[in-house]
Amino acid sequence: MFKKILIANRGEIACRVAATAKRMGVRTVAVYSDADADAKHVHACDEAVHIGGSSPRESYLLGARVIGAALATGAQAVHPGYGFLSENEDFAQACADAGLVFIGPPPSAIKAMGLKAESKQLMEKAGVPLVPGYHGAGQDPQMLKGEADRIGYPVLIKASAGGGGKGMRIVTKTEEFDAALASCMREAINSFGDDAVLIERYVTRPRHIEIQVFGDSHGDCVYLFERDCSVQRRHQKVLEEAPAPGMSEARRAEMGAAAVAAAKAVGYVGAGTVEFIAEPTADGDLRFFFMEMNTRLQVEHPVTEAITGLDLVEWQLRVASGEPLPLKQHELRRHGHAIEARICAENPDSNFLPATGRLEVYRTPSDAVSFERGNVRVDAGVREGDAISPFYDSMIAKLIVWGADRAQALARLDAALAATHIVGLHTNVAFLRRVAASRSFAQADLDTALIERERAVLFDAPPLPIEVAAAGVVAHALAAEQTLEDADPWSRRAGWRLHGSAARRFDIEAQGTHHPFALERSAGAQTLVSGAQRWPLVTHARAANTHDVTLGGRRLNLTVYATGERFSVFSPDGSAVVDEFDPIAHSADGAHETGGLAAPMPGKVIAFLAKAGDSVTKGQPLAVMEAMKMEHTIAAPRDGTVAELLYAVGDQVNEGGELLRLAPAA
Structure with missing residues (x-):
């Protein structure tokens, strides 16, 4: 076994590999960019080497610097994680040339499967079905x-x-x-x-089903069952689960055998994933076609670990060091059902635009003692206070749950997502809860169009009722004030009056709308008031941020985080973000209208699709930006004429930066 390895990656996968290596007694070396100087993965490893600027092209994609760091620190092998250099045959060969073990397949296998066209031709010869x-x-x-x-x-x-x-x-x-x-x-x-x-x-009702394969240098190859990754947005996976619902044992064995044949056709060694597109047949089973092979560990590998009880990173290290596979095909077993949710910094209601910012609050189910050990797992490369930058992808963490069956796993997923509290930027947590609760996902009616098919219930969902959000703000404010009280009766803030009642205003704003509330106190009772509506209110602080609230006879458990003048209220039924209402700021509505097209996220201008003087209509694509490794098309907010382009192609733009000016339509 290796004594020291270098992890040529960042974020949660670097932390994941480091954890297994530490358990096995293998020392680790991290590499990091300017943006990642204080990142979690840097501290998770025994050593760390700076390799360049914040952009991947200035750091994590520079194979020579990675290899140099490995040699300088005495590492014997390089684990590429996924993304970056993980499927680069030139990098794998350069590692071998430098005397380093590449913890992955041989360069020839990466090359054979790396180009989709050539791999399809190879699979056709191996008898694997093709689209x-x-x-x-x-x-x-x-x-x-x-x-x-x-x-x-x-x-x-x-x-x-x-x-x-x-x-x-x-x-x-x-x-x-x-x-x-x-x-x-x-x-x-x-x-x-x-x-x-x-x-x-394009298969119109496709399911995305992939088979985890593993080969060793002794000629053996096995499959570790399948994962269903059909729930996707913009061709990127959102929820993954294992095993695939509704698959017969005969079809499972057939797909597994096809995946092993695909791996053996290229002399595969290490962890890999053979991806298939499947469509339903008249008899209720599935017809499948080879799509591609990912010659690396997959993001969703934890669901396979959850149902097999195996550590796939440990298998990678053992196979790369020359050991045979730990188990034969007939020895592999699966147990229960697992689901993984990708928690991302993005706004689902704005076409999944990526978000950047600081994780002012980052609390996950691993912090909640009510979850049984082993049923919920969080893989993350961030900590509270870290910043999500525009340089890398938008994933914050992976939330993985296990249950004895799919129904139990679904219930645990919803509870775990409800216990995930992130403040400081947009995330898809609430969206993930809605997807998991949708009719299609709950009933395992799966295909890659599920999100679009369930659009009516997934997007622009009604927020937490405003009176519940207001009750959370009130409870939090009262609890904070109680900490300032002492034995002096004049320090009490309970609103006691010798005669009559006391009233206190709580003006809040949600999604641009002002909501005036008042808290009335009389004879030891409290009432939350908004216009003609009145709700008896009882509050009790259980901890710094958690409150038992009874509102109009309904008992609620609310968690509230105050950041400046903003309150983030979480409940088992959903969440809301509200601000203290500032009447001065709203006295000049419309004063900040710019009349331009603003960048919805920080990124680089890839193209302008109109020039100065062009007449445009609302919804017409005007610019293309690249952020978090994806292209995003930005459309005209209204009819008008392009007056001026304010940036050039290739320029970096901050969030909110005005890309161009729009004059009123002639």
């Missing part, structure tokens, strides 16, 4: 369009060197093809340095 499509080397745009017309719409354009949902576009008609191809190729060249694409028939 009809074009997988050739020709890349002339008109020829590609002709192939799409031949295959028949809808088609899927996919970056040949891609992964992680990047460089993928669905095209429903020939008129949309040119623009979709150009966008796909731009994203592919930025993410992978290769703009080659392939074209496939």
Whole structure:
């Protein structure tokens, strides 16, 4: 076994690898960029080496610097994690040339599976079923369009060197093809340095099912069952679970055998994932087609660990050090059901725009003693107080739950998400709860269009009732004031009067709307008042931020965090963010109208789709920005004329920065 390894990654996967290595007695070396100088993964490792600037192209993608750090610290092997250099055959070969073990497959296997077109041809020879499509080397745009017309719409354009949902576009008609191809190729060249694409028939009700495989250097290869990753947004996974609901044992064995055949066809060693597109058949089973192979550990590997009881990172280290696989195929067993939710810094109600900012509050179910040990797991590369920057992807953490069956896992997932409190930036936590509770997901009616199909209940959902949010603000304020009381009766803040009652105003603002509330106190009783509505109110502080509240006869458990003039209120039924209402700030409504197009997140300008003098209509795409490794198209907020472009292509823009000025329509 290795004595020291370098982890060529960051965030939660670097922390994850470091934890297993520490348990096994293997020392670890972290690498970090300028932005990650104080990151969690740096402190999780025994040593750390600075390798460059904040952008991945200045640090984590510089293979020579990573190898230099490994050699300088005496590491014997390099674990690439996922993303960055994990599927780069040149980096794997450079490690070998430097005398380092690459904890992953041989370069030849990465190369064979790294280009989707070539891998499809290889799988066809191995007898693995393929989706009809074009997988050739020709890349002339008109020829590609002709192939799409031949295959028949809808088609899927996919970056040949891609992964992680990047460089993928669905095209429903020939008129949309040119623009979709150009966008796909731009994203592919930025993410992978290769703009080659392939074209496939788009399966209209596809399920995304993948098989975890593991090979060793002694010629053995096994599959560790499957994961269903059908719940996706913009081709990126949102929820993953194992095993796949509704799959027959015969189909499971057939897909597993196909995955092992795919791995053996390229002499695979280490952890890998063979991904399939599956569609329902008339008899209620599934027909499956090979999609791609990810030659690395997957983000969602914890659900496989949860149902098998195995540590896949330990398997990686053992196989890379030359040991045989710890178990044979007939010795592998699965138990129960596991679900993983990806908690991301993004705003689902604004087309999943990524968010940046500081984690002013970051509390997860691992902090809640009510959860049984082993049933809930949180993998994260951040701590409270850390900043989510625009340089890397938007994932904050992975929340994994296990249950004896799917129903129990679903219940635990909802409880765990309800106990996840993040303040300081937009997240998808509430959205994840709605997805898990939706009819389609609850009944395992799964396909990659689930989010779009359930749009009515997933987006713009009604917030926590404003009176509940107000009750939380009041409870928190009263509890804070009670800490200032002492034995002096004049320090008491209970609102006692010799005659009559006391009233106190609580003016709050939610989503731009002013809500005036008052707290009335009389004869030891409290009433929350808003206009003609009145709710008897009883509050009791259980801890600094948690309060038992009885509002109008309904008992609530509320957790409230105050950050400046903002209150974040969490309850088992949902959450709300409200601010103290400032009448002075609202006395000049409309004074800050700029008349321009603002950047909804920090990022780089990739393209302007209009020039000065152009007339545009509301909803028309005007600019393309790149943030957190994804392209985002920004549309005109109203009709008008482009008066001036305020940035150039390639410029970095802060959130809220005005990209261009719009004059009123002529």
